[in-house]
Amino acid sequence: MDRVRDLASKKAAVIFTKSSCCMCHSIKQLFYELGASPEVHELDNDSYGKEMEWAIRSLGCNPSVPAVFIGGRFVGSSKDVISLHVDGSLKQMLKDAKAIWF
Structure with a gap:
């Protein structure tokens, strides 16, 4: 868990994925x-x-990927991110975390 939290806190937006996952590609x-x-x-x-992957699952992310962190905080999986995008709050979260500036 410490490794996941450490990596998640190094940049404003962090996504844990698998190379063969189509939803991971879509979220990226x-x-x-x-x-x-x-x-x-x-x-x-x-x-x-x-x-x-086990650490991410323990956060409640099932399936385990994609797992999205914004501003070091766990946001959720693809369905959570898509919901935030649809209601307009994803962009503001990225702005607040300084992942985007406009």
């Missing part, structure tokens, strides 16, 4: 389209990936 694209450059950690390409 959404962030890029909003002007953010999230730090992406692909769990299937990380030697600590399994341990980090």
Whole structure:
């Protein structure tokens, strides 16, 4: 859990993904389209990936990816991020965390 929290706090927007996950790709694209450059950690390409996946699941993220952190705070999985985008609050969260400036 410490590794996940440490990585999640290093940038304004952090996404834990798996390289073969289509929802992970969609969430990354959404962030890029909003002007953010999230730090992406692909769990299937990380030697600590399994341990980090279990830590993310313990936060309540099921499925475990994508797991999104904004401003060091756990936001949720793809359905949570999409809900925030639809209601207009995702962009403001990214602004508040200084992940985007406009």
